[in-house]
Each structure stands twice: as C-alpha cells, then as structure tokens.
Amino acid sequence: MDRLEAFKSLAAEASRGELTFPTNLDATLKLQRALDDPDCDTETAARLVQAEPLLAARAVAIANSVAYNRSGNEITNVRAAIQRVGFRTLNALVAAVIVRQLDSKITDPHLRAMADQLWRHSTHVAALAQVIARRVTHTDPDTALFAGIVHEVGSFYVLSRAEEFPGLLDGEPGEWIEFGETAVGRGVLGKLGVPSTVTDAIEAMWHGLRALPPESLGDTLLLANDLAQVPSPLHVRPGATSQQSAATIDFVIGEGSLQSILDESAEEVRSLASALL
Template structure:
C-alpha cells in the first residue's frame, strides 16, 4: 500500500506539472530557450555553448561524428560546431543532455544499468531514424534524429524517480503503459518538444505501421524495431508480436535494408560516443 501511495503521489505531481529535474540540466535548458528565440544570433548561441564546457565539448564531438561529418575537415571550436550542426541539431544536443542527466546520478546499480541501456537504445533509434527518414519514409531526417533522442524521455524520468522511491516500478505491473504515457506527455511538454513531434512519440505505444510507411511516427516505429540494442523496459508482449509481424511485412519491400542498417549502426556508435563522452 505504501508503494501504491508513492506511485499515486508521483503521478499526481506529474499531472500538475511538478516535475523534478536535476539542477545540472539548467545550462542545456537555457540553450533550448535561446535556440527557440527567433531574435537570438549565432554569437549569442556560441557564447551559451562555450559557457558550459561539457556542452561545448559534446557539440564539437557531435559535429565531428559520422552523422554530420559527411565531408570536410574536423571542426575544432564550439563556434564552428554551431555552424556545422545548425540550430535544430544543437536543440537535439541540448535535449539529449537533459534526458541523459536523468540517469547520470542514479544510486541504485540496477537502475543505473537500465538507464545506460536505455540511452544506448535511444542513440541507436535516433541514428536509424535519421536513415529511415532519408531512405524509406522520406520525412525530415533532422526531426527524426531529434525525436529518436527524446522519445524515451518519460522513461528516463521514471527511472530517476524510482531511484528516489525504491520499488515503485515493480508496483506498476499492468499500469506501466498508461503511467508511461502520462509521464511522457508532461516531460515532453517540460522539454518544449514541438507538438507534432510529441504527438508522434505518444502514439508509438499503440501504433501500427502504415503501408507504405510515412511520416514521423512510422519512422520511429521502424527505427525502434530495427535497433540492434533493445530497451531495458518491458513492452506488452501481444503488442510487440503484432507490430513485429507488421514490420516484417513492411520491410520485405526494401532490398537495401542491410546496407542502411550497417550505415545506421556505425552512425549510432559515433553519435552515442559524442553525446556521452
């Protein structure tokens, strides 16, 4: 009963928008606000990036990752990284730092391992979504990359609260899906994820692939299915099997899938290393 009361308290806080974010995310949130300001200029963005050494280092590393260094020399400064990445991908980087911080200070070894696994999964989904968007669904690759990075933000938040309230995840049981949806909606709102992206992420839980696949939701569904790294958090088995059958049928029409996956796997490793260095 005590754990159920704790769970009810967490859900109530989330529904009221009373999310508990680590203080270490303030710099990344400030960068997100600046990037969303149409009057903000490159010099100001560069100063904000430079003001946070970890953010600056990861911006340079991400700009030199396989996803962005298609051609040309490696960049060696935060300003050059800002110019190469562009505002939209800097926004993705800031969001990645926020999401990552949820699991950075977990005390429980099991929860910490789950957070590490969840981040690896997110990085692979993001990189594969970028390739799927370019070659299969023909949607915007940068948006797909961003959506892949943040699509598990709600589950990261749940892990962070489970560290503060031990055993609360075990109490969820069949309530896991609805609770995940409630938390995801509020976390995505707090992160100021654009509504079309948030809507696509929220619809994943009960989503079925379209034929032919199109749009951001289908891009994420395919990327999640194709990820060689699995999420550490359980999904309803019946739902997984139905979606797997849909995916197998859908992907049979793409003979170049193996090459796409090989490229995406390489980019996922490079991007993940840049974000976590």
C-alpha cells in the same frame, strides 16, 4: 504505498505539471530558450555552448561524425561545429543534455545501470531515426533525431524517482505502459516544451501504430525503436534481436530494401550514436 499507487501518484503529479527536476536542469533549460531565440546568431550560440563543457564536446563530436562530416575534414572548435550541424541539430544536442540530467541524482547501482542502458538505447534510436527519416519515410531528419533523443524522457524521469518508491519497476509491463510511459511521459514532454508534432509521434510509437511501409514521424520512431541494437531495459522483448526485427519488417524501397539501407548506413548510425554518448 504499493507499486500501482506509486505509478498513479507520479502520473497525477505529471498531469499537474508538479515534476521534480534536478537543480542543474534549470540552467540547461535557460540555455535551450536562449538558443531558440530568433536573434541568436552563431557567435552568440558558440559562446553559450562553450560555457557548457559537455554540450561543447558533444557538438564537436557530432560535427565530426560520419553523418555530418561527408568531406572528412575534422572540426576542432564549437563555432565551426555549429556552422556545420546547424541550430536544429544543436537543439537536439541540448535535449540530449537535458535527458541525461534527469538521471543525475540516481545512486542505486541497479537503477544507474538501467539509466545507462536506456541512454544507449535512446542514442541508437535517434541515430536510426535520422537515417530512416532521410532515406525511408522522407520526414525531417533533424526532427527525427530530436524525437529519438527525447522519446524515453518519461522513463528517465521515472528512474530518477524510483528510489523513493521501492519495487516501482517490478511487475507487469502493462502497468508501466499505462502509467509510466503514457501518463508520466506525456507530462514530462509537456513540461520540457517538446513540440506537439514530436509528442504526437512519440505517443503513436507508445501505442505501436505503424504503417508498412512507414510514412510518418511516428512510424519512423517505431521502426527505429524496433531496430535499435541496444534494447530499452524497461521494454525488453524476450528473444528479439535487431536482426530478427529487420528480417520481419524488411520491405522494398525503390530499387533496394530496408535491410540494404541499414547495411549501407551502419557506420553512419554507429558514428552518430557514439557521438551522442
């Protein structure tokens, strides 16, 4: 099977919902559904999260990040962390665990390195998207954070299957965009139950449709993707840096500019991206 046939095969599987997920993902998806239950209160959520050490540690780290800890008072337990960040941010953290579990079975060192870089890229996009949503596009910051975390979930899935198809990630970027990003990505987002509002924004980002100044969630994601300090290993733009992108798309916002907002929010973005790791 050549590369194009392999992509088409994965895309066909995704469109039918026949996706191969790691076994540990089932437990996390059950946790996600439990937290989504309207009757789930803070005490119940804390018990559920404490049963997942990675999620528990990440919840406390996020609660103590600059983005959420304005007072400087450090939190040391899951219950207090949930009270501070809220259920919507908690759901974004569960999504982060789900995305990382997709690449858990990768053994090839090169693919492992790509997956690690892809996650660092995703955390930067998520942190930037939250800031941009709050201060530039005035869309919902929690939704932007969630969208940033899951925007490369199709790429993680393809990486998780790449060892089955040698040479899958070689060749022209156009094939990756058509089959890997769009077809497979859409299927994985659907299988994971990502809301249509977020899926639509991610698809807008795939197609590069951005308004200036940015206004929508899709604009927010695309701008964050352009500005992320860590590039995606699957969408490398030769010679491009976050500083060059910012200079290219800088614009006036009120009495300031995009660049001034990025400068003011640099520590917040760094702290939030680090906590997501």
